[in-house]
Amino acid sequence: MFSQSQASDGIAAIVNDKVITFSQVRKQVEPNEAVLRETYQGPELVDRIKEARLSALRALIDRELIIQDFKSKKYAIPDSFIESRVRDIIRTQFDGDRIAFIRTLQANGVSEEQYKQQLLEQIIVQAMRMKNVSEPVIISPYQIEKYYQDHIAQFFEPPQVKLRIIFLQKTSFKDKRATVDGQLEEYDPAKETATELLSKLQLGADFAELARTYSEGPKRMDGGDLGWVTKDSLRPEIADAAFSMYPGQTSGVIETIDGYYIIRLEDKRKGKLKPLADVRTQIEGLLIQEQRQKLQQQWIDNLKAKAFIKMF
Secondary structure, three states, rough: OOOOOOOOOEEEEEOOOOOEOOOOOOOHHHHHHHHHHHOOOOHHHHOOOOHHHHHHHHHHHHHHHHHHHHHHHOOOOHHHHHHHHHHHHHHHOOOHHHHHHHHHHOOOOOOOOHHHHHHHHHHHHHHHHHHHHHOOOOOHHHHHHHHHHHHHHHHEEOEEEEEEEEEEEEOOOOOOEOOOOEEEEEHHHHHHHHHHHHHHHHOOHHHHHHHHHHHHOHHHHOEEEEEEEHHHHHHHHHHHOOOOOOOOOEEEEEEOEEEEEEEEEEEEEEOEEEOHHHHHHHHHHHHHHHHHHHHHHHHHHHHHHHOOOOOO
């Protein structure tokens, strides 16, 4: 029943008469695993990878069950439909260059036939999911109101400030200058510039113009305008200063590990709770999605109940 390549690769699971190999699982989890390796280490990394691989295997089992259900019902998708989709992909993603498309497949170790098969299976899974959860989902006003009350913190808008910012990066190699007693001391030209800019601002210079000319930070060409931001979107040194200022106020030079900041607070908003009327449509969409996922899982569970599944 199993090919020599499947046997040497290793069997991760059997779904009725179909084998899922370890290489399929590895390919499925590869992008996620790369992120995990950058984020975790030691025993926690091992546990996270095991969890990711198990999740990927379960997803492949679900996928195989759906494809087998499609075949058992004698459904079919015409070859012409797949060919048309491939032409659309070449036109939209490769500017109509079929050679570039083929070379991309080769670079990924995939033949054109394998790609078409993957595309076919993807279309089958999407079509079957839509077909088996096709009934309209109705969400009552009570469900919406209950969700709102149960997740009230989710609809609280935190305080915000509207900021402009000038940033000067610290100089890698400090200069030296003589002190009044003839000694040499190190100093950072970037800090000197920041201090000069602050003096100009205090004398009425235009913040946006100075930001466009001198800033090395974000939104330089917009005059350092960060727009409306929350406290947790700013680095702590900037957030502490910004949220203690009043509209129209300019900070002093704020030194951080990487540079010097000057900020101007243009406006301030208090935190507030979004009224139910403003988020009713959003909540309804969330509940519809949840219900559809629940119905899909019931359908998958029913397929599993009638299948032979063995995981290794």
